[in-house]
Amino acid sequence: MDYMLSDEEKTLIATAKNIAIEKMKLERKYYDENEEFPWKIIKEFAKSNLCGVYVPKKYGGLSKGIMGLVLVLEELCKVDSGAALPLAATILGTLPIILAGTEKQKTKYLFDIASGNNLAAFGLTEVNAGSDITGIATTAVKSGDYYIINGRKRFITNGGEAQVYTIFAKTNPKKGARGISCFILEKGMIGFSFGKKEVKMGIRASSTRELIFSNCKVHKDNLIGKEGQGLIIAQATLDNSRPGVAAQALGIATGALEETVKYAKKRIQFGQTIASFSAIQHMLADMATEIEAARALLYSLARTIDSGKQKRVSKESAMAKLFCSEVAMKVTVNAVQIFGGYGYSRECPIEKMMRDAKITTIYEGTSQIQRNEIALNLIKQSF
Amino acid sequence: MNIVICIKQVSKLIIESTINTIDSRMCRVNRETAKLILNPFDKYVIEESVRIKEKMGGKVTAITMGPYKSESILRKAISKGVDEAFLISDIAFKGSDALATSYVLSCAIKHIRRDYDIIICGTQSLDGDTGQVGPSIAEMLDIPHISYVSKIESIDIDKKTIKVIRKMEDGYDIIRSSIPVLLTVVKGINTPRMTSFKSNMISKKAKVKILNAFDINADIKKIGLRGSPTKVAKLLTISYSYDIISKKSTEEETCDQIIDILIRRLFNMKII
Structure with missing residues (x-):
């Protein structure tokens, strides 16, 4: 069926298809068997402007919306969803910034994500929390201009490979669901480290790791939205x-x-x-x-x-x-x-x-x- | 640095030797039913020309001779970084052989870009496979040519010279030539780049100029069937029949014995 796709949407599909056939097909077995993170393929996504498909034009992206994103992911996943996953997970990690971030946060992070220089990840799931978000045990305690974050996140796609992390922590444990806040963390921050890499049934090219925060100090400018809006x-x-x-x-x-x-x-x-x-x-x-x-x-x-x-x-x-x-x-x-x-x-x-x-x-x-x-x-x- | 590239659209089914691409009665390839693609040898031509431009500056002009459908390969060239594209198309060109094609392309180059420095062609096309068009263009333009180039070593703009490596059956030649020059480049001289969304959109919107025999001042006697001394006597599809015999070595049969069987068989088939 035609689905009345625009010329630009058809071009997006053609661009993604080209990479899928020329670059991903030959390597999918290798990445699956070796469980290696597909940086080489991600560079191709970046060169083809696909990393910024959903990011607004103002921040270096293509502004092609959810439809553009869907078309690109579908085309790439026809061949190898494992190698395409870092792109999808980056969008998941970037969405909190796009949807609720300040102008300053968007300017700081979105350009590098749209160009493919940085990947992002989304940190919500924990040992005792996932579907039930109120079960998260990670805490963020305010201390002057900073928040001190402690806790662990489990099964985080792009963990260890991404540069930017949007994570959820309790700023006010008494308030339950309304006491959760969202923060932007960067790889390399003091007190932010990575745990074991999961050995998985499928999507083996992707990296799924634990995030560990031990007195990780984050500036209040890195809070997305307001406290309690997590x-x-x-x-x-x-x-x-x-x-x-x-x-x-x-x-x-x-x-x-x-x-x-x-x-x-x-x-x-x-x-x-x-x-x-x-x-x-x-x-x-x-x-x-x-x-x-x-x-x-x-x-x-x-x-x-x-x-x-x-x-x-x-x-x-x-x-x-x-x-x-x-x-x-x-x-x-x-x-x-x-x-x-x-x-x-x-x-x-x-x-x-x-x-x-x-x-x-x-x-x-x-x-x-x-x-x-x-x-x-x-x-x-x-x- | 002005670079001109000559590229061609070929029919894909030739690769699969499907019978319907060949019109045996008319002794020609049936382009109407075939799936048309960019000549695989020309992918490397486009990439090499764009690489030279990116390094030395200048402009890349792509030319193709063919029906209107061939426009798609010019757009592909633009998406890879070619600056302008010309489609040389005229019903009078129909039936042109390698000689007539070279004549048309040389007329087009003279008309479009008289100030060219380097002309690049593929070594051959997938369908015609003559490997003559590139060198013939050079002869008609009265410039030197180097075929089977596997690497461009250096280009000196001031001295107007180029140094390249030519692939030979038994090794390599290192050749220096004056500019302007025509090169035919081999498959694998580079790794062609992938196109981006933005470059694909540019190529969709780009204008491809169309020129006919009159526009390029081509002599009507030298083009089409009339200008083609090559007469195709017969065109047919050859089917290969394989007869595979697999034989495992048992303990009684040594390797030498198996080789013996193979030699006898090849001898019976009159291969050796």
Whole structure:
């Protein structure tokens, strides 16, 4: 389907596709097997202006909105979502600054992020907090012009590799959800270090690490928004970033389907291609239909967010993330099934796609949390 | 430094030897049904010209001869950093062989950029594969040419000289030439760059100028079928048939015995 994409949007897709095919495809096996952070690929994103796709033009970006971001991520993830993840995670880490940062903070950080010089990361999850943000134990105690931060963050994508971190800490533990604030931290600050790197099932090219704050001194200028606004900032960030995860899922699913159709047309059994069997045809038809439905939902959401006409998009954002990620999981499982033994073998890219797809139903809110969000808004909105 | 590059659009299906790209009856390549791409050899031409410009300053002009569809490869060249592009297109060019094509391109170069310093072509095209167009242009313009250049060592603007390395079958030649000069560059002389979103948008909006035979003062007798001494007698698709025999060495059979089997087989096939 055409989706009435503009000339600029089509060019964005073409630019991303070129990198995916020319640079990422050959290296995806290497990065997956060696679990190496894909700096070489990120440099290509930077040279192609893709790092700033969502950043406003005023700060050196392309101002292509959520739609632009979705199109780029989808295209890159068709080939390798692991190597594309640093870009998506950077946007997640940058969103609090774009949405709630001061002019000074934006000028200081966004230019280097848009140019690809710096990556960013988002630090919310902790050992006992994730879906339940009020459970965070990291504290920020004010002392003159500074805040002293103590605590640990878990499973932080781009951890250790990013230069800029937007993290959440309790400034007033008594106030519960209203006592959480958001801060910008930089790699190299005294008292800010990194813990162990996670060994993961999929998205192995990306880095997932622990952030450790031990009396980390942060100037009050690095507070995003006001004290106690952390939860609102986190919610607004996730509303805008979940389409990114959805796009990642959609890309993986589309890539898997493309590979599967090609394979089904080539694989001969009982004297004919397996694509000629209706058992396979019906599987392919379901995969394609579900992908297209996921795409239609995601693109509509992206357009809605970019239009600015709808104030709160929590419900729709959760719907797109839930649907796209569940479709990605289903499609990749079926892709492995159609590939048979080859699909299970690490020789083919399909098993990697299945491993990569799984995370999309987990991070930035599990499928169960998305359903909670949808139901909550549904009940709240009805009268 | 004014650099002119000659690039070409070729049909992709040639690579896959699909029968429908070849019109056997008319003895020509059927460009209408084929997927058209930039000649793979010319990717390196574009990159090398832009690298010279970035180092020495100046301007890169891309020229291609072909139907209107060929405009897309000129836009691709612009997205990689080429400054201006000309499409030389005329129905009268139809059927031009390597000689007539060289004549048209030399006329175009004389018309568009008489003050050129370096002309760069690919060593050959994927479809015609003659490797003659580059050197022929140089002859028609009466300038020296160096083919199969694998590295540009140095360019001296004041002395108007260039030093290059030419790839040979048995090694390398280091050659110094005066400027203006025509070079044909080999695949792998550089790693072509990726295009950015911004450069892709520039190329979409760029103007590609179109010139016909009259515009470039081409002699009508020297172009098209009339100007082409090459007559294609026959055009066909060759299909290779493979006969693979795999044989594992067992304990009884030594390596020498297997080699013996291979030699006998090659002898029977009249290969040796």
